[in-house]
Amino acid sequence: MVCEEVLNIIRERRKELMEKERGDGDLLSRMLLVTDKNGKFMNEKEISNNIVGLLVASYETTSTAVTVVLKYLAELPHIYTQVFKEQMEIAKSKGPNELLTWEDIQKMKFSWNVACEALRLSPPAQGAFREAITDFTYAGFSIPKGWKTFWTVHTTHTNPQYFPEPEKFDPSRFDGSGPAPYTYVPFGGGPRMCPGKEYARLEVLVFMHNVVRNFKLEKAIPNEKIVFHASPVPMKASTLMTNKYLKASLLDRLRGVTSHMP
Ligand code: HEM
Numbered sequence: 073m074v075c076e077e078v079l080n081i082i083r084e085r086r087k088e089l090m091e092k093e094r095g096d097g098d099l100l101s102r103m104l105l106v107t108d109k110n111g112k113f114m115n116e117k118e119i120s121n122n123i124v125g126l127l128v129a130s131y132e133t134t135s136t137a138v139t140v141v142l143k144y145l146a147e148l149p150h151i152y153t154q155v156f157k158e159q160m161e162i163a164k165s166k167g168p169n170e171l172l173t174w175e176d177i178q179k180m181k182f183s184w185n186v187a188c189e190a191l192r193l194s195p196p197a198q199g200a201f202r203e204a205i206t207d208f209t210y211a212g213f214s215i216p217k218g219w220k221t222f223w224t225v226h227t228t229h230t231n232p233q234y235f236p237e238p239e240k241f242d243p244s245r246f247d248g249s250g251p252a253p254y255t256y257v258p259f260g261g262g263p264r265m266c267p268g269k270e271y272a273r274l275e276v277l278v279f280m281h282n283v284v285r286n287f288k289l290e291k292a293i294p295n296e297k298i299v300f301h302a303s304p305v306p307m308k309a310s311t312l313m314t315n316k317y318l319k320a321s322l323l324d325r326l327r328g329v330t331s332h333m334p
Contacts (some may be wrong), residue, residue: 136196146289185243193257
């Protein structure tokens with residue numbers, strides 16, 4: 073159904089481009105107009121696969137990221153207070169309806185450390201496949217050239233050699249230059265590293281800014297377990313329904329009433 077809908081959008085856009093009703097300023101238009109070195113265009117199916125791939129890669133990962141950030145903010149009031157302080161300093165420097173700027177985002181250092189620590193302990197993506205390009209031995213196992221291997225995020229993030237007391241929530245791990253290369257990999261690493269990382273950072277920080285400025289957080293289900301359905305999700309709620317997870321838990325700062333996420 074999604075693929076069918078995407079194909080309809082692609083056909084519509086192709087028509088608009090041919091009739092010059094639209095510029096080539098967005099990704100879909102670029103995909104329709106770009107050619108390979110032999111001048112061949114991508115067909116509809118290839119474009120549709122790319123768009124669906126992008127939706128899958130970007131949607132639930134980011135929604136999980138904001139869910140786990142909120143979980144830790146609700147569980148750790150001392151962390152919430154520091155994030156609140158940082159975000160209020162930024163908010164106070166702005167006019168009533170003035171939007172956040174790129175410079176404001178760069179000031180959100182502690183908030184991003186908190187998000188990074190949340191992504192360390194509850195990474196939205198569990199890993200990815202790589203093909204061995206040479207024979208090698210790892211931890212006593214011989215891996216022949218050509219084998220597919222799966223690198224895992226969570227075990228990498230809880231290696232005590234790089235993250236002392238790995239279960240402790242400690243945003244200061246990301247101070248200065250942060251963890252050693254390839255020890256912290258929520259967005260992967262190397263040439264296939266997540267291309268949406270900076271966009272995701274922006275989304276998470278803008279979300280944190282708007283939530284902590286307006287609401288205090290309380291968990292609706294205090295001991296709710298996190299289960300892994302590809303991404304970590306609160307057992308009785310869903311990453312796609314953050315409002316349910318936080319039901320009755322956002323205490324409106326200004327009016328002092330309990331509220332729901334929009
Ligand atoms: C917190 C949010 C996100 C997390 C944790 C995340 C994580 C990841 C990880 C672990 C990979 C595999 C990287 C590797 O193999 O080394 C990946 C790939 C990818 N991500 Fe993300 N991602 C996030 C958000 C996004 C967003 C917002 C977009 C697009 C706007 C996106 C687009 C992609 C794409 C297209 C790939 C495949 C790249 C390739 O194979 O060359 N991701 N992501």
